[in-house]
């Protein structure tokens with residue numbers, strides 16, 4: 001395989017990293033990706049059968065036509081040599097096989113929650129908890145309403161003490177940026193601790 | 203000591219590529235960068251039109267997910283065509299930045315600063 005690697009050929013492309021935006025159907029994943037992305041969120045369609053799903057697994061899918069799964073993504077150029085991609089992941093549990101692929105190499109995840117139906121995001125929370133993928137909860141306040149305090153939501157979702165719960169508005173860039181920043185700060189703190197340094201966040 | 207030498211050789215190429223392992227053929231992740239080789243290597247065979255389209259789209263570095271969107275094709279299909287092109291020496295690839303939960307403070311701080319500028 002010598003020569004197929006870009007660096008070996010002296011070609012330079014930016015490094016790439018990704019963050020997943022997860023949560024149930026209609027919680028605002030695509031909206032959030034669009035709010036922070038420098039491009040209109042792009043969409044790719046993945047046929048379920050080709051993505052490695054056995055025929056038997058298709059039995060649970062009511063709609064015959066639902067043979068593809070859509071994946072949204074956006075892009076944030078961090079610097080000349082680093083680009084961050086955001087992937088809005090299909091929320092339903094039946095797409096877990098796909099989350100596995102998506103989760104590989106992800107820095108972490110934002111799980112969006114709609115407090116009117118928080119159960120639609122349970123599967124996503126379970127997924128990241130079980131795989132020990134760092135995540136923060138973004139509570140998307142539809143119509144700008146936030147009837148519950150973060151503490152109440154943390155309790156309702158049975159999250160561990162340290163888990164960050166942020167109230168946000170998926171339509172607002174600044175608000176989405178805060179959620180992403182909270183995730184990165186969490187990663188920085190964990191990494192600094194693992195390296196034996198005190199956390200330094202600004 | 204011979205054993206030490208062997209171990210050293212096993213580790214060395216990995217270190218030289220900055221901790222990146224070479225991609226397996228067919229191991230194109232959604233955020234793997236793809237770049238056309240320009241000029242094409244000597245003795246290149248003729249390509250199918252779709253392959254030609256891919257090469258034009260990756261004249262500048264582009265990730266697999268974006269390529270799939272531009273081609274309006276599923277990622278899985280695009281990956282297969284990319285394998286062909288890789289085998290033919292028409293593209294080079296750059297795997298995503300490996301994410302380690304414990305070491306890459308510098309990367310995280312860079313992302314943090316990038317978000318602040320958003």
Ligand SMILES: Nc1nc2c(ncn2[C@@H]2O[C@H](COP(=O)(O)OP(=O)(O)O)[C@@H](O)[C@H]2O)c(=O)[nH]1
Pocket residue numbers: 023024025026027028029030031032088140141142143144169170171
């Ligand atoms: N009022 C309001 N509508 C929102 C908000 N976030 C998303 N929506 C709308 O809710 C619907 C579902 O959002 P979408 O981002 O497509 O959800 P997804 O299924 O998680 O990708 C869309 O019509 C959005 O415009 C919000 O914060 N407030």
Ligand SMILES: [Mg+2]
Pocket residue numbers: 029030031072088
């Ligand atoms: Mg969506």
